[in-house]
Amino acid sequence: MSLIRQVWVLLLALMLAALLGSAAVSALSMRQLLQTQLQLKNNDNAAALALAMSQQGGDAQLMELLVSAQFDTGYYQSVIWRRADGSVAFERSAAARASTAPAWFVALTPIEAPAGTAKVSSGWQAAGSVEVRSQAAYAHDELWAASLRMTALLAALGLLAAGAAHLALRRIRRPLDNAVAQAQALVQGQYTLVDEPGVPELARLAQAMNTMVARVRQMFEAQAEQLEVLRRQAHCDALTGLSQRKHFLAELESALNRDDGPARGGLVLLRLRDLELLNQRLGRAVVDQVLGALGHAIKVYPERVKGCLAGRLNGADFALWLPAPDVARDTAQALSDALQASLPGFGSGIQVALGAVELPRERPMSDWFGAADAALARAEARSGFAVEALALAAEASVQGERAWRTQITDAILAGHGRLQEYPLLDKQGQVVHLECPLQLRLEPEAGYEAAARWLPLAQRSRLTAEVDLHATVLALEAIARDGRPRCINVAPASLLDGGFVARLREQVFQAPQAARKLGLELAEGAALQHFELLQEMGRQLRPLGVKLGLEHAGPGLSQVERLYQAGLDYVKLDAAVVVGVSGDAARAAFVRGMVIMLRSLALKVYAEGVVDPLDVQALWDCELDGVTGPWATAQPV
Amino acid sequence: MQEYRSAALAGLLLSAGLALGSLFLPRPVAAWDVERVQEAAAQYGPRTLAAARQLMQLVERLGGQDEVQRLRALNDFFNQRIAFREDMQVWGKVDYWASPLELLDKGQGDCEDYAIAKYFSLLATGMAESRLRLVYVRALLDGRPQAHMVLAYYAQPDAEPLILDNLQPELKPASARPDLAPVFSFNSEGLWQGVGATSAGSAVARLSIWREALAKIRAEGF
DSSP: OOHHHHHHHHHHHHHHHHHHHHHHHHHHHHHHHHHHHHHHHHHHHHHHHHHHHHTTTTOHHHHHHHHHHHHHHTTEEEEEEEOTTSOEEEEEEOOOOOOSSOHHHHHHSOOOOOOEEEEEEETTEEEEEEEEEEOOHHHHHHHHHHHHHHHHHHHHHHHHHHHHHHHHHHHHHHHHHHHHHHHHHHHTTOOOOOOOOSSHHHHHHHHHHHHHHHHHHHHHHHHHHHHHHHHHHHHBOTTTOSEEHHHHHHHHHHHHHOTTSOSEEEEEEEEETTHHHHHHHHOHHHHHHHHHHHHHHHHHHHHHSTTOEEEEOSSSEEEEEESSTTOHHHHHHHHHHHHHHHGGGGOTTOOEEEEEEEEETTSOHHHHHHHHHHHHHHHHHSOSSEEEEEEOOOOSOOOOHHHHHHHHHHHHHTTOEEEOOEEEEOTTSOEEEEEOOEEEOOSTTSOOBOHHHHHHHHHHTTOHHHHHHHHHHHHHHHHHHHOOOEEEEEOHHHHTSTTHHHHHHHHHHHOHHHHTTEEEEEEHHHHHHOHHHHHHHHHHHGGGTOEEEEEEESGGGGGOTTGGGSOOSEEEEOHHHHTTGGGOHHHHHHHHHHHHHHHHTTOEEEEOSOOOHHHHHHHHHTTOSEEOSHHHHHSOO | OHHHHHHHHHHHHHHHHHHHHGGGOOOOOOOOOHHHHHHHHHHHOHHHHHHHHHHHHHHHHHTTSOHHHHHHHHHHHHHHHOEEOOHHHHHSSSOOOOOHHHHHHHSEEOHHHHHHHHHHHHHHTTOOGGGEEEEEEEEEETTEEEEEEEEEEOSSTTSOOEEEOSSSOSOEEGGGOTTEEEEEEEOSTTTTTTSOSSOTTOTGGGSSHHHHHHHHHHHTTO
C-alpha cells in the first residue's frame, strides 16, 4: 500500500473513531438526561396529584375525577390509584406508544423512568398511593432526532476535516512525487533538478538530490572539456585550428556518403603562393601569422554554416567544402576579396590562388579533388589573387519541386517503400540491431531509390514526417514478422512537425510487442538544435519500450549542453570520428574519451561507417558496444 | 498503524463503557448498617458516637418487643434528648432537614428533625415502612395555627394512627389530638426505585428536599 494511502487510511480510521465515539457519548449522555427528566416529571406529578387528592376529604368520586383529569390533560402511559393494601382503586392507562425512532435504536438506548409514587391520605386516614408513569416514546423521538442532527453535524465536520487533510496531503505529496520522479529519471540516466519544497524533511531530500545532480553535471562538463582538448589534438591543425588533412578527408568522405545531404556541393581549394620564398623573405613567424589569418578567414564558414567543412591539407593548402549548390564560385571570390584586403598588412607579395568546383555529391572523392586541383592549377597559372571555378553541367532531370512532392506522397500512399537492412554487430559478432534506411520507388517502372536522392527534396517539401512515419510502419511490420530488432532514421526536421510525435506514439501503441525492438535515431544536429523536442519525444516514446539514439555523432556532442538530461539510449559515432583510429593514437584517445563520457550517462556507443578490419579491432579496444558499416555488412551472419 | 487503530477503538469502548455503566448501578437495600452508622457518628465526635451507641443499644433491645413499645421508647428517646429549636437558630437556614446523627450531634432540632429521626430509628428496629408516615399537620399551639410535622403509625392501613409528636411528648391516638389537622402524608416507600443507595450525588436523589435528606441518611448507614 502506498505511503499516502496508508496515511489516508490512518486518518479516516481516526476520524471515524472520533466521530463515532463522540456521537455515541453524546447520545448516551442525552439519554441519561432525558431519563432523569422523565423520572422527575413522574415524581413531581405523582406528588402534586397525591397532594390534591389528599384534600378531597376522602370523596372517592372526586379523587377518581382528579386522576382522570390528570391523565387526560397530560401525556401519561398510566395513572394508578392503589389502596393501602396494594389493590387498584382506580386506573387510567393507555397503550405504550411506539416511538418513531427505529427499533434497534430504542433497544440500544433504553429509557427506563420508574413510575413516580406518592401517598394519598384523607385526614388521618391513609388512602393508599398514586403511581404516575409517563409515555417514554417522545423521549426516544427526541433522542433519535437529536442523534440524527448530531451525526449530520459530525459528518459535515468530518468532511471538512477530510478536505483539509486532502489539501495537506497534496502539499506533502507533490514534492514527494517530484523526488521520486527525479530518482527514477536518475536511473534512466536523466539528471533533472527539482524545486525545493516547503516541508523541511522533503526540502533536505530535494537539496541532496539536486546537489548530486549538480555534481554529476560538473563531472560531465569536466569530461566534455577534456574531450574537447583531446579532439583538438586528434583532429585539428595546431596553427590554424582547422581540421588536419586526415580528419578533413574522413569528414568529407562521411559527408559525401550520408543520406541527408544536398544533391550538389562545392569544394574550394586555397593555396598560399610561394610558401618557401615567403618563409625566406618574411621569416617563419610572420608566415605563421599569415597562415593563421588564412585559417581564420576560412573557419568562418564551418562556424556559420551547418555541414560546411574546412581543413588545412598541408603547409600552404586549405580546403573548404560547401554543402550547397551554386555557391562555390561566389564563396571563392568572396574569400579572395577578403584576403586581398587583409593579407598585404603582413607584408608585400603575399597572394593566394583559389580553385572552386561544384559537383553532384555522389561523385567519389577522387573526382572532387581531381576537378578542384585542376581549377587550382589554372588559378595558379595566373598571377596575383586568382580565382578559377569549374562547374560540370547540371544533370538533365531537374524536376519541379511540386512534381517531387507528388511523387514522394504517391510513393508513400501506394506503399512503394522498403527498408534495407544493414547489421550492427557487437564484439562477439552478434547482430545488435538492423539499421534500416528507407528506399522509395518514386516512378513505377524505375527501381527503389536511396534516401540520398529524395531526402533533400522531402526536407524541402516538409514531407519528412510522412516519410518517417512510413518507415516506422514498415519497421514495426518487419519486427512483428521476424522479431529482429530494427532501427530507422528520423529526420530532425520531422520533430518540427507538431503532430509527428503524437502520430508516432499512436503507431507504436498499436504494436506494443514490436515497439520494444524498435529504435529511432536522429542526427546529432537534432540534439543541438531541437533539444527540447528531442527530450519530449523521449518522454513520449521511451516508456513504450522504443529506443532513442543519436547518429552521425562527433565533436558536436560535447557541445550539447544538457546531454545528461536528453533521455537517450545509444549514440552512433560518425565515420569521420572513427575511421582511421587504428593508425592514430590521438584519434583513438578521442574515441575512448567519448565512450567513457557516454557510458557514464548509461548510453550504448556504436561506430558508423567502419570499413577497415584494423579500425574494427581498434574500436573494440576502445570498448565500443558495436560497429556498423561496410565491414559489418560483409561479415557472414 | 495497528497501534493507533486499537488505541482509538479502546477509547471508543471506554467512553461507551462509562456511559453504559451508569445504567447498571446496584439497587438500594433498606437496611441498618451498624458499622457504617458508627463510622459516620465517629466523624462528628466522641459525644455523638456515645449518643449513637445508646441509640443502637436501644434499637437492638427493642428488636424483639411489640411495636407500640418500640414507638413509645424511641419517641421518648428523642423527645427527652433533643431540645426544640428553629432551623434558623440551629443551622442558620430557613429550612433544613437534618439526619438522625446530625440531630444527635447538635442535640437540638425542629419538628421534622424529630419526625425523621424517629422514622429511621423505627425502621432500624425492623418496622415496615408502610406502617409509618410523616404527616404535615396544621397544629394549634396556644390557639395559634402553625405548620408542623409529626410521625404517624398505622397498625392497619385503614386503622386510626398513633401520633409521635414533640409538642405533646406522649404517644397518643389521632383522635386524642384535636389540635392537629392533617394535610398531607408521605414516607420513603417506593422512593428508592432507580436511585442508588449511596448515590448522594445523583441528580434524581436530590430532586426534592425529602429525597435529599433520604440520600444523606442512607449514606450514614440507616
